[in-house]
Amino acid sequence: MNFDLLSRFHGVIPAGGVGTRLWPLSRASAPKFLHDLTGSGSTLIRATYDRLVPLAGERIMVVTGRAHRGAVVSQLPEICHEDLVLEPEPRDSAAAIGLAAAILYRRDPNVIMGSFAADQVIEPVEVFQATLREAIYTAATGKIVTLGIHPTQPSSGFGYIQSGEPLQIPNAPTARSVIQFVEKPDEDTARKYLATGGFLWNAGMFVAPVGLLLKHLEINEPELYDGLMKIADAWDTEQRDTVLGEVWPGLPKIAIDYAVAEPAAQAGDVAVVPGIFNWDDVGDFAAIGRLNKGSAEQGIINLGGEAVRVYADNATGVVYSDRPRVVALVGIEDVVVVDTADALLVTTKEHAQKVKQTVEALKADGEHEVL
Amino acid sequence: MNFDLLSRFHGVIPAGGVGTRLWPLSRASAPKFLHDLTGSGSTLIRATYDRLVPLAGERIMVVTGRAHRGAVVSQLPEICHEDLVLEPEPRDSAAAIGLAAAILYRRDPNVIMGSFAADQVIEPVEVFQATLREAIYTAATGKIVTLGIHPTQPSSGFGYIQSGEPLQIPNAPTARSVIQFVEKPDEDTARKYLATGGFLWNAGMFVAPVGLLLKHLEINEPELYDGLMKIADAWDTEQRDTVLGEVWPGLPKIAIDYAVAEPAAQAGDVAVVPGIFNWDDVGDFAAIGRLNKGSAEQGIINLGGEAVRVYADNATGVVYSDRPRVVALVGIEDVVVVDTADALLVTTKEHAQKVKQTVEALKADGEHEVL
Numbered sequence: 122m123n124f125d126l127l128s129r130f131h132g133v134i135p136a137g138g139v140g141t142r143l144w145p146l147s148r149a150s151a152p153k154f155l156h157d158l159t160g161s162g163s164t165l166i167r168a169t170y171d172r173l174v175p176l177a178g179e180r181i182m183v184v185t186g187r188a189h190r191g192a193v194v195s196q197l198p199e200i201c202h203e204d205l206v207l208e209p210e211p212r213d214s215a216a217a218i219g220l221a222a223a224i225l226y227r228r229d230p231n232v233i234m235g236s237f238a239a240d241q242v243i244e245p246v247e248v249f250q251a252t253l254r255e256a257i258y259t260a261a262t263g264k265i266v267t268l269g270i271h272p273t274q275p276s277s278g279f280g281y282i283q284s285g286e287p288l289q290i291p292n293a294p295t296a297r298s299v300i301q302f303v304e305k306p307d308e309d310t311a312r313k314y315l316a317t318g319g320f321l322w323n324a325g326m327f328v329a330p331v332g333l334l335l336k337h338l339e340i341n342e343p344e345l346y347d348g349l350m351k352i353a354d355a356w357d358t359e360q361r362d363t364v365l366g367e368v369w370p371g372l373p374k375i376a377i378d379y380a381v382a383e384p385a386a387q388a389g390d391v392a393v394v395p396g397i398f399n400w401d402d403v404g405d406f407a408a409i410g411r412l413n414k415g416s417a418e419q420g421i422i423n424l425g426g427e428a429v430r431v432y433a434d435n436a437t438g439v440v441y442s443d444r445p446r447v448v449a450l451v452g453i454e455d456v457v458v459v460d461t462a463d464a465l466l467v468t469t470k471e472h473a474q475k476v477k478q479t480v481e482a483l484k485a486d487g488e489h490e491v492l
Numbered sequence: 493m494n495f496d497l498l499s500r501f502h503g504v505i506p507a508g509g510v511g512t513r514l515w516p517l518s519r520a521s522a523p524k525f526l527h528d529l530t531g532s533g534s535t536l537i538r539a540t541y542d543r544l545v546p547l548a549g550e551r552i553m554v555v556t557g558r559a560h561r562g563a564v565v566s567q568l569p570e571i572c573h574e575d576l577v578l579e580p581e582p583r584d585s586a587a588a589i590g591l592a593a594a595i596l597y598r599r600d601p602n603v604i605m606g607s608f609a610a611d612q613v614i615e616p617v618e619v620f621q622a623t624l625r626e627a628i629y630t631a632a633t634g635k636i637v638t639l640g641i642h643p644t645q646p647s648s649g650f651g652y653i654q655s656g657e658p659l660q661i662p663n664a665p666t667a668r669s670v671i672q673f674v675e676k677p678d679e680d681t682a683r684k685y686l687a688t689g690g691f692l693w694n695a696g697m698f699v700a701p702v703g704l705l706l707k708h709l710e711i712n713e714p715e716l717y718d719g720l721m722k723i724a725d726a727w728d729t730e731q732r733d734t735v736l737g738e739v740w741p742g743l744p745k746i747a748i749d750y751a752v753a754e755p756a757a758q759a760g761d762v763a764v765v766p767g768i769f770n771w772d773d774v775g776d777f778a779a780i781g782r783l784n785k786g787s788a789e790q791g792i793i794n795l796g797g798e799a800v801r802v803y804a805d806n807a808t809g810v811v812y813s814d815r816p817r818v819v820a821l822v823g824i825e826d827v828v829v830v831d832t833a834d835a836l837l838v839t840t841k842e843h844a845q846k847v848k849q850t851v852e853a854l855k856a857d858g859e860h861e862v863l
Contacts, residue, residue: 145820430859434850435843447835447862449516449850452843453824458836464818465831467838472806472823479805479820488801491818 129233130257130328132173133221136166136185136193136239137211141480142405142473145464146424146441148492154239155192158403159412160424165403166239167196172246173237176253182206182225183239184217203357209369214325215345215380216372219338223353226331233260235328236377241402242412248398255293256328256394262290264392265329265337265385267299269321270400275311278404280304280323280378283314284393299391302383321395324402327382337385345380348372405473406457410439421450425460438470464491500604501628501699503544504592507537507556507564507610508582512851513776513844516835517795517812519863525610526563529774530783531795536774537610538567543617544608547624553577553596554610555588574728580740585696586716586751587743590709594724597702604631606699607748612773613783619769626664627699627765633661635763636700636708636756638670640692641771646682649775651675651694651749654685655764670762673754692766695773698753708756716744716751776844777828781810792821796831809841835862 140153147153154166161168166183173181184206185193194200206220218236225232235253243249256266269282285298302323306314314320339346348368355364385391401408413422420437423429428445436450442460450456455470468476483492511524518524525537532539537554544552555577556564565571577591589607596603606624614620627637640653656669673694677685685691710717719739726735756762772779784793791808794800799816807821813831821827826841839847854863 145818430857432850432853432857434846434853442836446833447516447854447859449835449837449839449847449854451837451839451846451850453827453838453840456824456838458838460831460836462817464820465813465829465836466820466822467807467824467827467829468820468822469824475805475822476820479803479822482803482805483818483820486801486803488818 126233126261127176127254127257129229129231129261130177130180131225131232131234132170132177132181133218133225133234133236134166134169134173134181134183134239135214135217135221135236136183136189137208137214137217138238138240140240140403142476143403143409144459144476144480145461145466145491146459150188151192152189152240153403155189155196158409158424159242160416164196165242166193169237169239169241170197172243172249173235173253175250176257177235182221184208184221185239186211209366212369212372213374214377215338215342215375216349216369218377219335219345219349219380220352222329222331222334222338223349224356226335227353227356230332232331233257233328234331234334235326237326238324238402241324241326241400243401244399246398249396252295252394252396252398253328255290255296258293259288259290259296259392259394260328260330262288263330263333263390264288265327265333265382265390266296266392266394267323267382268326268328268396269393270324270396272311272315272320272322275308275315276322277305277308277311281306281311281314282321282323282393284319284321284395288392293394296392296394298389299386299393302378302386321393322400323378324400325378333385333390334381337381337388337390341384342373342375342380345373345375405476406439406459406468407470407473410455410457410470413439497604497632498547498625498628500600500602500632501548501551502596502603502605503541503548503552504589504596504605504607505537505540505544505552505554505610506585506588506592506607507554507560508579508585508588509609509611511611511774513847514774514780515830515847515851516832516837516862517830521559522563523560523611524774526560526567529780529795530613531787535567536613537564540608540610540612541568543614543620544606544624546621547628548606553592555579555592556610557582580737583740583743584745585748586709586713586746587720587740589748590706590716590720590751591723593700593702593705593709594720595727597706598724598727601703603702604628604699605702605705606697608697609695609773612695612697612771614772615770617769620767623666623765623767623769624699626661626667629664630659630661630667630763630765631699631701633659634701634704634761635659636698636704636753636761637667637763637765638694638753639697639699639767640764641695641767643682643686643691643693646679646686647693648676648679648682652677652682652685653692653694653764655690655692655766659763664765667763667765669760670757670764673749673757692764693771694749695771696749704756704761705752708752708759708761712755713744713746713751716746719743776847777810777830777839778841778844781826781828781841784810 140147182204283300288296424441432449438456459466511518553575654671795812803820809827830837
């Protein structure tokens with residue numbers, strides 16, 4: 122039975138999101154998930170895929186923008202045509218993940234899917250996989266199961282999941298009920314959450330029977346549900362592109378949290394499995410500094426490889442360059458230098474979050490080519 | 493007589509010195525004097541030449557390295573072959589300036605020469621020219637005349653000239669005797685100099701009868717003198733290159749200050765004319781910031797021209813890039829970003845002097861191609 126249950130599991134990797142705070146390294150044409158930001162030798166999407174293989178085998182679907190088809194296939198050469206869902210344009214996460222659920226449901230209504238963003242860093246993978254295994258067992262009891270991250274600081278940058286009682290599920294000893302999802306709090310509230318206990322970061326990772334996910338989508342977003350089912354009906358036929366082209370552009374734009382997770386939690390259909398693995402969404406260059414600390418030489422993290430020769434005199438920080446060259450840093454602490462063919466960013470780790478505003482200013486100025 | 497006297501004046505422009513503290517903008521293949529560092533539209537050597545024309549006409553000689561021949565001719569298309577002295581290799585300032593003096597002396601022993609480095613910024617030019625005129629009248633009385641700069645701060649970066657009594661020379665009312673040259677002092681000593689008064693910065697600018705200059709060179713550096721006269725004898729003949737190639741590499745390396753100025757001052761042969769013009773040797777990127785203050789937009793000085801689009805969010809400083817691109821600066825005050833094809837420097841104005849050490853480190857590491 123265990124074997125049967127795990128064989129129902131399919132991984133889904135939504136690969137969207139430009140990673141604006143990592144501009145100009147990450148940009149529309151080469152978003153975050155296509156980069157190796159941890160020095161592991163793997164891009165984030167490749168690492169995400171590899172993390173799922175021990176549980177999902179080749180049953181992994183990727184949902185991404187049409188423009189990234191070539192890059193994704195070159196990262197994941199084993200992915201088959203039917204499991205690569207190319208969005209004609211972005212319609213937010215409920216459409217992306219919902220379409221994957223609908224296609225999988227049409228193929229087999231017993232599928233349990235797990236959705237994991239392509240641009241997160243998780244380790245050790247074995248701990249993640251043990252957590253995921255518990256989540257699959259929990260989902261099989263008829264739950265949408267979020268993987269909650271143990272907060273390491275009172276962050277105001279993430280939503281939280283308030284966990285309730287243990288669910289006493291065989292093979293899922295740590296699964297608990299969910300009392301509520303809470304939106305990004307202010308820092309004081311976040312501090313109270315940590316003091317109270319039982320609050321976990323919502324990293325958007327969840328495991329669910331596709332039928333249950335679609336049931337909540339139908340209740341809360343019937344128009345979106347109808348459109349997705351129409352596309353799913355055509356998916357494994359010659360009509361795929363025609364129907365996708367007709368229906369997709371009219372789909373409502375809404376995040377999966379609002380369309381499914383929060384209403385399902387209110388209905389008592391959501392559980393949580395706390396993950397004690399290290400998790401990072403690589404939100405900005407300060408995160409890149411953190412994640413590459415091990416490879417720092419005299420306080421300098423060189424993401425550009427050997428051809429980039431960094432000389433630091435009383436300087437520390439993160440350097441990326443896409444060309445062979447000398448980069449000299451003199452007298453700046455925690456500097457961030459990102460050098461690409463058409464754009465150069467110089468900032469400090471402290472200001473890493475503000476890169477987003479710069480990208481907005483560039484957009485407002487019509488500098489689309491460098492974004 | 494005044495006309496005759498001024499017609500004896502020849503300008504000499506030693507154009508050497510890489511300007512290490514301005515790396516990677518200024519480098520062996522494109523030294524400081526070949527750049528427009530003030531946003532004036534002229535390179536420093538072109539501006540130096542133009543400053544001398546009202547007094548020297550076309551009687552201006554340039555001494556530079558062989559490698560810079562093409563660049564100098566393109567900057568100074570009016571210069572004739574006989575007045576472009578190309579050093580086979582650098583032998584310090586006494587050889588460079590002494591050779592110019594020797595060549596001019598062989599052509600006409602009555603020449604009064606004025607030597608002005610190619611990489612200094614002076615304004616207003618009219619004040620400089622009035623000072624220079626006084627210096628020429630003073631030199632004609634048989635003096636080596638330095639142009640002393642009114643110190644604007646107790647700098648420990650320059651040598652000083654201690655001036656003495658007024659010399660009462662017609663047409664040179666401000667000329668004074670020189671008590672001594674003093675080497676770069678520490679800051680406390682420099683402060684005392686300013687409090688005492690009569691101390692001027694030695695900017696290496698001087699005017700002298702070529703015969704008097706050569707007389708002191710002969711006394712103090714007879715070997716150098718002999719070699720230079722040998723080259724000068726051959727200069728305006730077909731033997732020029734042969735003799736230059738034979739003699740030049742063996743010449744003693746010594747600065748003109750030690751070979752001529754200081755011993756001449758002890759002999760009572762040196763005068764000074766104080767200059768009240770603004771003077772800057774553009775020693776580092778902080779100086780570039782100072783000199784371009786007028787062109788700053790919201791605290792950013794863009795030396796890269798229009799193709800370089802600078803976006804600053806809570807940032808100020810100096811940006812140079814030799815390519816069209818976006819440069820985004822976020823949250824750094826007084827930053828200096830210098831972006832060339834093979835080298836990128838990021839520092840702050842405060843650390844601008846330390847760029848020299850970085851260049852030394854690069855040299856020690858064999859990074860000659862980027863220097």
